[in-house]
Amino acid sequence: EVQLVESGGGLxxxxxxxxxxxxxxxxxxxxxxxxxxxxxxGKGLEWVxxxxxxxxxxxxxxxxxxxxxxxxxxxxxxxxxxxxxxGLKTADTAVYYCTISDDGGNSIFDYWGQGILVTVSS
Amino acid sequence: DIQMTQSPSTLSASIGDRVTITCRASQSIxxxxxxxxxxxxxxxxxxxxxxxxxxxxVPSRFSGSGSGxxxxxxxxxxxxxxxxxxxxxxxxxxxxxxxxxxxxxIK
Numbered sequence: 001e002v003q004l005v006e007s008g009g010g011l012x013x014x015x016x017x018x019x020x021x022x023x024x025x026x027x028x029x030x031x032x033x034x035x036x037x038x039x040x041x042g043k044g045l046e047w048v049x050x051x052x053x054x055x056x057x058x059x060x061x062x063x064x065x066x067x068x069x070x071x072x073x074x075x076x077x078x079x080x081x082x083x084x085x086x087g088l089k090t091a092d093t094a095v096y097y098c099t100i101s102d103d104g105g106n107s108i109f110d111y112w113g114q115g116i117l118v119t120v121s122s
Numbered sequence: 123d124i125q126m127t128q129s130p131s132t133l134s135a136s137i138g139d140r141v142t143i144t145c146r147a148s149q150s151i152x153x154x155x156x157x158x159x160x161x162x163x164x165x166x167x168x169x170x171x172x173x174x175x176x177x178x179x180v181p182s183r184f185s186g187s188g189s190g191x192x193x194x195x196x197x198x199x200x201x202x203x204x205x206x207x208x209x210x211x212x213x214x215x216x217x218x219x220x221x222x223x224x225x226x227x228i229k
Contacts, residue, residue, distance in 0.1 A: 035218075045158075045166065045209055047218040061216045063123065097165055107213040108156045110177065112165035 002026040002111040004098050009116035012088055016120070020083040022098030022113060030054065033103045034074055034081035038094035039115075048072075048096070051081065053103045066092075088120045124148050124212050128221035134229040141197040143224045145210035150190045154214040157186055157195045160223075161206045169208075170195065200226070 008020040022034065033056075036048040049062040051072040060072050071084040081098055095117050099109040125148035135141050145155065153173040158166035168177045170186035173193055183198040197204055205228055210221040 044223045045160075045211075045220040047211075047220065050216075050218075063217055063219075099165075105154075105213070106171070107216075107218055108168060108171045108211070109158075109166070110168045115165060 002100075004100065004111060004113035006096065006098055006113045006116035009096065009118045011119045011121065013122050014088060014090060014120055016088050017084070017086045018088065018118060019085070020096055020098075020116060020118070022081040022083075024079045024081065024098075024100070027100070027111075029079040030076040031103060032100045033107065034072070035099045035101060035107070035109065036070075036072060036081075036083045037097045037099055037109070037112075038092075038118075039097070040091075040094040043094075046094075048083065050101075050107070056103055085118070088118075090120050092118065093120045094118060123217050124151060124215060124219055126210055126212055126219050126221040128208075128210055128224050130224060131222065132225045132227060134227045135200050136229045137200055137202060139200045139229075141200055141204075141226060143195045143208055143210075143226075145188075145193045145195070145221050147191045147193075147212055147214075151212045151214035153189045154212055155186075155188070155193050156211045156213065157184075158209045158211065159204075159206045160209065166209060197226075 035050040052059045069087045074081045095115040098113045101107045157170040160166040174186045207225045
């Protein structure tokens, strides 16, 4: 059974940093791309970025809204993906989900974590 | 980035109705489109991929169509479990984008 479990969320001040973790099990982690998707309260889904597998040089892609502030990484030995968030803004307040896709062109999401809340506030 | 526009944003319907949700892309995405259903407090659930392929385990009353820039999700004979918010997502490019969502409410 595929499981994705996020951790590391909480309250952080504007301008601060936070690192989320996503512990994965039940599938071949090293061969999958790992993504983060967020959702502000009452709003829609926003893709936050991906990290590809070692076979694709751990390449990362981000949307403009977080590029330069957020970094996604992975540790295949721990079956864990990370989202390092720096320079946080109140607009980054959201539930953050980790999700997986194949590492080719089919970035569709059949498995999701339960989500973790990040609140950016003074 | 490719912009995805869904309509309507809210839809009121009754049990047994046929419901259609539209998703438009700002440029052609071929058939690289997925649909998700999300209920309050839960993660999204994949319904459809490559515009019209039904994900395993999803009821056959859900169907998708379209290509290029215009896509539809149809729910035939709406059931109580179908009241939720639906999102489209393009994966034609490495920068992924979701539509704004369509909330299907009980009339």
